[in-house]
Amino acid sequence: MGSQHTEAGTSDEANLPTNWGRWGEDDQRGTLNLITDEARARAAAEVRTGRAVSLALPIQPTPVISGPFAPATQAASPVQQLLQYTGCPPLATAEVLIVTNHHPRSTHLDALAHMPRAGRVYPGRPLDECVTVAGVRHGSTAAFSAGVATRGVLLDLAADGPLPSGYAVTSEDFDAAEERENVRLEAGDALVVRCGWAMTPDADRPMPGMTLDAVQWMHRRGVSLYAGDIGDAHPALDPACPAPLHGVALPLLGLPLIDAVETGELSAACAELGRYAFLLTVAPPRIDGLTGVPVNPLALF
Amino acid sequence: MGSQHTEAGTSDEANLPTNWGRWGEDDQRGTLNLITDEARARAAAEVRTGRAVSLALPIQPTPVISGPFAPATQAASPVQQLLQYTGCPPLATAEVLIVTNHHPRSTHLDALAHMPRAGRVYPGRPLDECVTVAGVRHGSTAAFSAGVATRGVLLDLAADGPLPSGYAVTSEDFDAAEERENVRLEAGDALVVRCGWAMTPDADRPMPGMTLDAVQWMHRRGVSLYAGDIGDAHPALDPACPAPLHGVALPLLGLPLIDAVETGELSAACAELGRYAFLLTVAPPRIDGLTGVPVNPLALF
């Protein structure tokens, strides 16, 4: 399924999985194309009680404050809030937000234009045509504009505790989790991965992450969307392929990534219910033309 | 169900429906309390094919541009985008957004603290305790943090075309729509209303809207959430009660409102499928402490 990426011509590039050209030269949906009616029906079948679990980290916005009481340091939140009374007495209260999209403490969805590879955006279009000063013309969040709903499968690699520091996740881990959980990820499903870590680089404690082998498993299986508490390791596991998710899966497979997913409550719910599949909805604010956007994915049981 | 609001002591206030005190003095969920396990199960039963329809207006962000080519006027979008290449050549592209939450061209969810009544936020707490310079302490978007999933019912008042200019929507319109659509809104359901209008004030063409009678119907029925293409009329239908939704339902009932909902595709889907109930998910970015937040509600069939 899908040819090997050969354009760059180096031996390294030649071994990378790719979907460039698979759905045409102008495709902007990437692996979302795998969500067929059959996949949707499989998702619907998982909804029984209506219980919903959020996969987003709560964000505490930082107030932008004037005056003598402004703090000297503050939390570097993904969101800043500028509160506004609309008069005195106020008819209403309101605010303006300043949102840093690709922030490690914000659960957010990466659009395909977020990560070019060798100056090109999936499926091979020149970066400067895709991302201009006036906006993103190709590979933006417009692909998620109407929302995504498909079956989600949690592969809980941290059922017995967080992965060891620096652990390299491979296809064997996924196979073992499927067997343990008695579930099988089908083409078009979203893959939710729990490693038991937060996406906070710590110089003293290397973060685990996905290997190229893990990404190749996703490619073989037809994963439509990746959502993980963590993703690429810090520091890189393999200098020759420093970021298998952001440097290969996103730009070559066209596989959208949700960074910084909260998986704790989901893991508990799956264990309690004894099932690891659910309907997953991913419906960020419908803002077209972005390279990324905060999102609150919901697992519905 | 629910007493009349008598605290203010005026005859006008005495006739207003209220939930102040119904779920305690510190309640922050308002009518979301009506979403019981039974309501959730009713919602789950509506999911059959996994088809998803977005109820959000697409937003085109406005780029913030420097240089000699900056335009003299621009669209007043709810979202401004500051694109950032992260170097040259860029490792990634990214952006910072400036988001105006309560914007008439943004589908957004109003938190309870958005609209005080007589200086008090639902269920009767002083505004200045609830909304401070440093953030919203009570009645914020924290109530929606984990997402909302319940049954949604579309009452399509524009099945035969947009409502007439200045039309006053009453309980009779809702009763008639239920009969026409062969559906009945139960306690805990979300009410989706389609009037066939956009939330754009036009001085020459008075916008229709909800009456106090319509809000009283919502109260009797146990609506958990209101989502409409429009809501309160402009100009007001009744100067004595200028904004039944934002001035009564939100602050007195604790009924969250979704403004500027896109109902066109939903209406077509309901007509095609011959059913007007669905699972509705409302999962805005999980940012606590706001007075409102953009959202992309999904109807799942």
Place this chain on the structure above:
Amino acid sequence: MGSQHTEAGTSDEANLPTNWGRWGEDDQRGTLNLITDEARARAAAEVRTGRAVSLALPIQPTPVISGPFAPATQAASPVQQLLQYTGCPPLATAEVLIVTNHHPRSTHLDALAHMPRAGRVYPGRPLDECVTVAGVRHGSTAAFSAGVATRGVLLDLAADGPLPSGYAVTSEDFDAAEERENVRLEAGDALVVRCGWAMTPDADRPMPGMTLDAVQWMHRRGVSLYAGDIGDAHPALDPACPAPLHGVALPLLGLPLIDAVETGELSAACAELGRYAFLLTVAPPRIDGLTGVPVNPLALF
């Protein structure tokens, strides 16, 4: 010169100095009216060598950063910088700034509308007429739009070291400084005060500040503009008059204030040259309609 403020009718208010009505009901310049041709000529006479000294604190902007390297905490700077490459390779580099005007680590000019008194802006106009959601209609930075140039006089109260913690500055301190420096502040001059403190509240070390007596001295002498390293004490010296500068001088006298002035280099220059008067230019970005604005005052010798 100038009557006592009697409008509010309380005994406290009755003793406060005021300029309400002195230059008409619609005046927006306040004590800047005192800068006559004579005052300007006096300022010009101080310019001999063209040496310029900045009275502004340097501001280090905080970058708004995405990606895995975003810090967990950051300096709460008055200015945030969103750097923008304009393509790849970039034709130019640029940025957008987010500026918090009334910030204790930013040398900034307070406009008259910044501080109402009893709901009224100098010279007695209702706040809600002056400051609306759509902008500041009266008492804004428009008064400084064309820049201010007048004679500045440094009264260096910290020539022998910082003032003691909690020190209450009175007219006697000003008189003593004038005698020590062999200078006399004339009507229309700007008063630059050095206390040897930074405008950083420290719970353990009460900040010195101006008394009402010091403000009355400014009123008698005809100070056109106040610029100090600090101004009002924290905590307040006198609970009955907690902020003589921001609560009396600004709203009642119409005396513009420059907060957080850097006076170290100025003090050294004055001591070296043996003179404490100079031409002071105050020319913030020409943005009308603000309640305050960052400024870089220059002393020219």
Place this chain on the structure above:
Amino acid sequence: MGSQHTEAGTSDEANLPTNWGRWGEDDQRGTLNLITDEARARAAAEVRTGRAVSLALPIQPTPVISGPFAPATQAASPVQQLLQYTGCPPLATAEVLIVTNHHPRSTHLDALAHMPRAGRVYPGRPLDECVTVAGVRHGSTAAFSAGVATRGVLLDLAADGPLPSGYAVTSEDFDAAEERENVRLEAGDALVVRCGWAMTPDADRPMPGMTLDAVQWMHRRGVSLYAGDIGDAHPALDPACPAPLHGVALPLLGLPLIDAVETGELSAACAELGRYAFLLTVAPPRIDGLTGVPVNPLALF
């Protein structure tokens, strides 16, 4: 004075004036180095009456407004204002500004890092070392941090009306203006140019601008700072050298540019006083690390 730029090795590059290396490899002040004590004294001698004239365009900020009354289109102002009441009743009013630095309707100062040439910032340092995601490390507004004061000379090319559309300003125009005004620009002086145009591109009416010959005149004379109502022509006068000011003077000479200067009132004052030299102060907010910054230059007579 200053060698020719030969590094790039092309015949075009070989004829361009340059100051790379003239004040060292790490220099960040460029032609501001020409402002000697002698130049400062010459400036001081021009101050006689203390009259001040602003050279900045007034900026009307655009309010960021929520609610049903948000406009559909708005002026694209360089400054957006987010007004904030600080409670109810408010102790103070304040705001946060969003400032687009390099905006054609904002009088602003370009720092040397704003315009690289062939990937290098004056005096030849690689762009990616100078401008990083975390801030500008070399060639930023830090060079103007303490303010600039020098003699300014207005060469009024529009004394008899605006220059013709598409007019190419050369050294002859400067020589003629000096003779007409009976003034001579000396090394270290700031050059203020009036063409009688606003910096607003108009597709139907080509804007005049400076030629490379005019820039060479500035180089020979030792201009320390350029301030013009307009600068580079739109469209370009010479495709082989499309932007003599922004593409040659700024990156090769290290000559700071003030864009979008208001010269009308200055022209009137000079004509009235019969002299075209004055003390010019340029003191933008003291924000280090920017590529540009709004400024309100003052001419003092």
